[in-house]
Amino acid sequence: MNAKRIRTEFIRERRCKKMWEVVKKLRDNARQILEVVVLIIAGNLPHWIDFRVLFKSYLENNSLSPDNWMYYLAISHGNWTASILLIILTVWGIQKFNNEFVMNEIDVYHNYCYGWYWFCAKILGVKKCDLISVPIYMQFKLVLNKVFNEFPLDEKHYPEIDNEKVKVIQKNEKEPQNEINLILEDTYVIKNSQIPYSKRNLFTIKISRNGGSNGERHYSEAFMEKIISTVKGLENTSVVNVYATTNPLHTKYIAERVFKSGGRGDIRKLYVYQQNRDGDRNFEDRGHRIY
Numbered sequence: 001m002n003a004k005r006i007r008t009e010f011i012r013e014r015r016c017k018k019m020w021e022v023v024k025k026l027r028d029n030a031r032q033i034l035e036v037v038v039l040i041i042a043g044n045l046p047h048w049i050d051f052r053v054l055f056k057s058y059l060e061n062n063s064l065s066p067d068n069w070m071y072y073l074a075i076s077h078g079n080w081t082a083s084i085l086l087i088i089l090t091v092w093g094i095q096k097f098n099n100e101f102v103m104n105e106i107d108v109y110h111n112y113c114y115g116w117y118w119f120c121a122k123i124l125g126v127k128k129c130d131l132i133s134v135p136i137y138m139q140f141k142l143v144l145n146k147v148f149n150e151f152p153l154d155e156k157h158y159p160e161i162d163n164e165k166v167k168v169i170q171k172n173e174k175e176p177q178n179e180i181n182l183i184l185e186d187t188y189v190i191k192n193s194q195i196p197y198s199k200r201n202l203f204t205i206k207i208s209r210n211g212g213s214n215g216e217r218h219y220s221e222a223f224m225e226k227i228i229s230t231v232k233g234l235e236n237t238s239v240v241n242v243y244a245t246t247n248p249l250h251t252k253y254i255a256e257r258v259f260k261s262g263g264r265g266d267i268r269k270l271y272v273y274q275q276n277r278d279g280d281r282n283f284e285d286r287g288h289r290i291y
Helices: 002-028 030-048 056-061 069-076 079-097 114-122 136-144 221-232 248-257
Strands: 166-171 179-185 203-209 239-244 269-273
Touching (some): 002 030, 114 136, 136 248, 166 221, 179 221, 203 221, 221 248
Parallel strands (some): 179 203, 179 239, 239 269
Antiparallel strands (some): 166 203
16 A cells, blocks of 8 residues: 555656646746747738728828838738738847847756757847757757857856866777767766667777766866867768767867867768666667767
């Protein structure tokens, strides 16, 4: 009986946590969702209200001129023309309104799809995005594709460590190097058992700062330089699988300084494997293709 009660309480608590997370995500995107609603209303307004009837006297008493051509044509050429004009004007206003807005400011796991990030940036005009609590594979994708103009991170939260010893460990050196694993051990240790079983026999390079064991977020230029030199030194490698526990500042700089087109050498495909948040924190079996 007690076991059943404990299980029931556990399930109830888990459901409450999921519901609360959904609420927080809705709050996190409330501004953008409201703007989408405004766009939908703007696009449908001419179909709900006949502008030609509403502005009948204006059309009868005024003719087309350089001063009123846009509005005159929109009103006189039917509801669809008015809808398009209203949508354009609404998008313009929303983009101006979002000029200084920073996406992802609420403390929640921001595991949104790439399409939503792209829509917020390119349509709603959001220019800044916080990378904290964004899945690492998505951080790579957003930075490499320059989806947002800025990724503001307070570097005071990532104090720099000077002259840090960085270890480079290689495994399965005799295996072909056309596809390799690149393990970036930063804030947490990455065990071999956490790597997908199907990828464990590949040639593997692990780059580790401080053994990845202290859980603290620091910036290490030595870590960055070692990653840069390692990737530049790859020969005949066309596929790289990345497994990382890097903090957002490191991830941003790795994407910008290592894997942009100018510094990635012969790499044709970059996959980033996301680490699960629960249990043994194994990496997912399938990687996310970045390019």
